Amino acid sequence: xxxxxxxxxxxxxxxxxxxxxxxxxxxxxxxxxxxxxxxxxxxxxxxxxxxxxxxxxxxxxxxxxxxxxxxxxxxxxxxxxx
Numbered sequence: 001x002x003x004x005x006x007x008x009x010x011x012x013x014x015x016x017x018x019x020x021x022x023x024x025x026x027x028x029x030x031x032x033x034x035x036x037x038x039x040x041x042x043x044x045x046x047x048x049x050x051x052x053x054x055x056x057x058x059x060x061x062x063x064x065x066x067x068x069x070x071x072x073x074x075x076x077x078x079x080x081x082x
Contacts, residue, residue: 010063016048022044022045023040
């Protein structure tokens with residue numbers, strides 16, 4: 001899967017907010033491991049990303065728990081076949 005321009009913009013804003021400690025990311029393990037976005041409440045987050053808090057959570061989950069894990073799985077399969 002390719003990243004869209006919206007995905008790239010989202011990742012750039014996410015990096016900025018993680019560096020400023022306005023957001024954090026944690027590994028959650030309840031049967032399977034996944035990344036969870038923390039401290040995503042408040043108007044600063046919504047105004048920075050220009051989407052609702054639920055939209056921020058949805059895009060984060062899609063990028064880091066679906067696209068990232070699928071890409072990692074694909075790379076492992078390529079290396080195992082060669």
